[in-house]
Amino acid sequence: xxxxxxxxxxxxxxxxxxxxxxxxxxxxxxxxxxxxxxxxxxxxxxxxxxxxxxxxxxxxxxxxxxxxxxxxxxxxxxxxxxxxxxxxxxxxxxxxxxxxxxxxxxxxxxxxxxxxxxxxxxxxxxxxxxxxxxxxxxxxxxxxxxxxxxxxxxxxxxxxxxxxxxxxxxxxxxxxxxxxxxxxxxxxxxxxxxxxxxxxxxxxxxxxxxxxxxxxxxxxxxxxxxxxxxxxxxxxxxxxxxxxxxxxxxxxxxxxxxxxxxxxxxxxxxxxxxxxxxxxxxxxxxxxxxxxxxxxxxxxxxxxxxxxxxxxxxxxxxxxxxxxxxxxxxxx
Amino acid sequence: xxxxxxxxxxxxxxxxxxxxxxxxxxxxxxxxxxxxxxxxxxxxxxxxxxxxxxxxxxxxxxxxxxxxxxxxxxxxxxxxxxxxxxxxxxxxxxxxxxxxxxxxxxxxxxxxxxxxxxxxxxxxxxxxxxxxxxxxxxxxxxxxxxxxxxxxxxxxxxxxxxxxxxxxxxxxxxxxxxxxxxxxxxxxxxxxxxxxxxxxxxxxxxxxxxxxxxxxxxxxxxxxxxxxxxxxxxxxxxxxxxxxxxxxxxxxxxxxxxxxxxxxxxxxxxxxxxxxxxxxxxxxxxxxxxxxxxxxxxxxxxxxxxxxxxxxxxxxxxxxxxxxxxxxxxxxxxxxxxxxxxxxxxxxxxxxxxxxxxxxxxxxxxxxxxxxxxxxxxxxxxxxxxxxxxxxxxxxxxxxxxxxxxxxxxxxxxxxxxxxxxx
Numbered sequence: 001x002x003x004x005x006x007x008x009x010x011x012x013x014x015x016x017x018x019x020x021x022x023x024x025x026x027x028x029x030x031x032x033x034x035x036x037x038x039x040x041x042x043x044x045x046x047x048x049x050x051x052x053x054x055x056x057x058x059x060x061x062x063x064x065x066x067x068x069x070x071x072x073x074x075x076x077x078x079x080x081x082x083x084x085x086x087x088x089x090x091x092x093x094x095x096x097x098x099x100x101x102x103x104x105x106x107x108x109x110x111x112x113x114x115x116x117x118x119x120x121x122x123x124x125x126x127x128x129x130x131x132x133x134x135x136x137x138x139x140x141x142x143x144x145x146x147x148x149x150x151x152x153x154x155x156x157x158x159x160x161x162x163x164x165x166x167x168x169x170x171x172x173x174x175x176x177x178x179x180x181x182x183x184x185x186x187x188x189x190x191x192x193x194x195x196x197x198x199x200x201x202x203x204x205x206x207x208x209x210x211x212x213x214x215x216x217x218x219x220x221x222x223x224x225x226x227x228x229x230x231x232x233x234x235x236x237x238x239x240x241x242x243x244x245x246x247x248x249x250x251x252x253x254x255x256x257x258x259x260x261x262x263x264x265x266x267x268x269x270x271x272x273x274x275x276x277x278x279x280x281x282x283x284x285x286x287x288x289x290x291x292x293x294x295x296x297x298x299x300x301x302x303x304x305x306x307x308x309x310x311x312x313x314x315x316x317x318x319x320x321x322x323x324x325x326x327x328x329x330x331x332x
Numbered sequence: 333x334x335x336x337x338x339x340x341x342x343x344x345x346x347x348x349x350x351x352x353x354x355x356x357x358x359x360x361x362x363x364x365x366x367x368x369x370x371x372x373x374x375x376x377x378x379x380x381x382x383x384x385x386x387x388x389x390x391x392x393x394x395x396x397x398x399x400x401x402x403x404x405x406x407x408x409x410x411x412x413x414x415x416x417x418x419x420x421x422x423x424x425x426x427x428x429x430x431x432x433x434x435x436x437x438x439x440x441x442x443x444x445x446x447x448x449x450x451x452x453x454x455x456x457x458x459x460x461x462x463x464x465x466x467x468x469x470x471x472x473x474x475x476x477x478x479x480x481x482x483x484x485x486x487x488x489x490x491x492x493x494x495x496x497x498x499x500x501x502x503x504x505x506x507x508x509x510x511x512x513x514x515x516x517x518x519x520x521x522x523x524x525x526x527x528x529x530x531x532x533x534x535x536x537x538x539x540x541x542x543x544x545x546x547x548x549x550x551x552x553x554x555x556x557x558x559x560x561x562x563x564x565x566x567x568x569x570x571x572x573x574x575x576x577x578x579x580x581x582x583x584x585x586x587x588x589x590x591x592x593x594x595x596x597x598x599x600x601x602x603x604x605x606x607x608x609x610x611x612x613x614x615x616x617x618x619x620x621x622x623x624x625x626x627x628x629x630x631x632x633x634x635x636x637x638x639x640x641x642x643x644x645x646x647x648x649x650x651x652x653x654x655x656x657x658x659x660x661x662x663x664x665x666x667x668x669x670x671x672x673x674x675x676x677x678x679x680x681x682x683x684x685x686x687x688x689x690x691x692x693x694x695x696x697x698x699x700x701x702x703x704x705x706x707x708x709x710x711x712x713x714x715x716x717x718x719x720x721x722x723x724x725x726x727x728x729x730x731x732x733x734x735x736x737x738x739x740x741x742x743x744x745x746x747x748x749x750x751x752x753x754x755x
Contacts, residue, residue, distance in 0.1 A: 039525040120733075312537060315530070319526060
């Protein structure tokens with residue numbers, strides 16, 4: 001039973017946590033890809049910027065002697081989401097819209113987004129330094145230990161993990177209601193399906209574009225903040241996120257928000273399962289193996305250093321066998 | 333088009349002349365050892381930039397994994413040309429490596445057989461490939477792990493084969509081309525964004541592998557000194573040795589430039605541009621779009637691998653953690669789009685100019701932030717953070733990003749635009 005608890009702690013919960021982060025990032029990227037038709041490479045850095053804004057607000061609140069039952073950074077996350085959304089709209093207006101208006105090839109916009117990536121990275125490190133920071137000042141990270149029947153170990157869940165999972169569920173439900181019920185949400189789906197037709201029917205494309213950036217920016221800020229709450233805030237947070245998020249988008253099908261969630265979870269779980277030491281789970285059955293079979297101490301599909309190869313491998317498989325992704329997205 | 337050759341190429345001459353004056357100025361200010369080092373590195377970057385300009389300028393391929401191809405080429409050069417490590421060959425390592433290598437070869441042969449043999453029914457191919465792939469992977473990793481431990485403890489790392497430098501450079505190009513061939517086979521049929529994502533991933537994986545496979549690459553312990561194709565500097569007389577090296581790299585740049593120009597004006601180059609400008613039209617004229625793209629992608633990556641190998645040969649140090657996206661991917665993009673997309677002279681001149689600015693910008697940024705530190709304390713009593721110097725260098729990241737967006741927006745054709753032949 002101890003081994004099962006170990007499996008749940010190390011594989012299921014961490015898979016769920018990192019999968020939620022990927023999913024929140026991938027929703028934004030897939031909407032931008034579907035509606036504005038370009039791969040937004042600066043998205044992971046938008047997450048870092050969002051996390052840094054949260055950090056600054058949190059530090060201000062802590063300096064003002066504010067205290068709350070949840071981590072301060074979680075409270076700071078909500079204004080940070082608004083700020084990041086505004087930043088995203090400004091970035092679009094300044095750096096991407098001129099190319100769209102000129103009718104440039106989407107590749108040029110992708111390249112512009114690489115330029116924006118570098119600028120955001122440079123600014124974050126210029127003002128935030130290069131060291132890692134804790135998102136807690138004078139607070140402790142709460143850890144919940146839930147006893148598991150028949151096992152000596154407890155299930156372990158930290159407060160940020162719980163908040164992240166709850167936030168992801170609420171965000172996904174809100175997004176689903178928004179996309180299927182509201183006028184603007186329906187307009188977004190219409191533009192994603194056929195931009196020309198949508199414009200002819202009188203949909204205000206400007207509002208649709210703004211909404212896309214608002215959704216992308218808020219979710220990016222939330223994902224970045226909660227990931228750094230769970231681990232630490234690093235200026236190169238975005239480094240390991242970009243590839244898994246794009247893999248999640250393509251696996252889920254471009255332009256499909258539900259696909260992005262499924263893709264994010266798939267990538268998250270694949271990563272943790274690939275590096276998980278499966279020998280632990282086999283250990284209880286040690287005595288029932290034949291004599292010639294010696295159980296190795298470590299059975300993992302991929303060494304931890306090569307975690308990055310997992311999303312890439314899944315991406316390649318999807319590109320070969322099903323370029324539309326699971327949810328039949330666009331192929332561009 | 334009329335007028336003398338000077339009128340026709342006025343921009344080229346002005347740019348080259350300006351660069352020449354700039355180099356002379358640096359020569360006077362910084363001395364010949366410094367200038368020759370800078371020029372050699374700029375020439376190596378020019379080769380890499382030529383590789384990118386044919387991918388992007390001739391065929392519109394969006395490669396942001398240049399760093400990976402440079403790293404792969406550099407490793408291959410080290411592996412082929414670094415002196416033989418006797419301790420490895422006398423240890424148990426070589427014997428232990430035979431089994432995984434043979435397994436790998438058998439696995440690859442079986443996969444190729446499954447994909448090509450006609451007698452295997454189509455529905456069976458995919459499951460068979462997956463099974464063979466998984467088994468090979470498990471067997472090879474299971475065989476490599478103990479061998480790696482033995483090698484690391486007994487011999488450090490495998491070492492090289494001690495072959496001549498030019499063989500190593502050729503191997504560098506070949507390995508980069510091979511990787512490009514695999515990547516291109518999968519991604520070139522899709523929209524260019526996919527190629528961007530895939531190349532980004534490949535670059536990261538290659539770097540991770542080189543950093544962690546200590547038994548093969550010596551990992552973060554780095555490998556030096558690497559052999560030179562020309563006599564090494566003796567008694568600190570850098571200028572002479574570096575000048576000979578510079579002559580060699582310059583010869584490479586000129587030969588590659590001439591070959592590429594020929595290809596550009598040949599029917600092959602015309603076909604490439606036709607594909608880039610209108611894919612549908614070209615394919616309806618019977619051109620095999622994906623195959624042509626694969627050709628140019630592989631060719632470009634070969635140049636990147638070669639340029640990367642020449643670069644690390646010159647510095648004499650193979651350090652897997654030294655390959656970073658900023659220096660080895662985005663800097664080269666700036667060189668190409670600033671120099672002029674689709675113009676080989678633009679790529680070379682852009683590479684030299686951008687590299688000079690890049691080298692100069694480091695002391696510039698540091699002294700600028702030193703001023704900030706001094707005056708911040710004097711005027712506002714502002715205590716600068718301790719890591720100000722490392723932050724100052726981040727300014728360069730910002731500037732590279734800004735340059736990319738500004739050039740794309742206000743001068744999308746670069747300094748030397750592509751010449752459209754009008755006749």
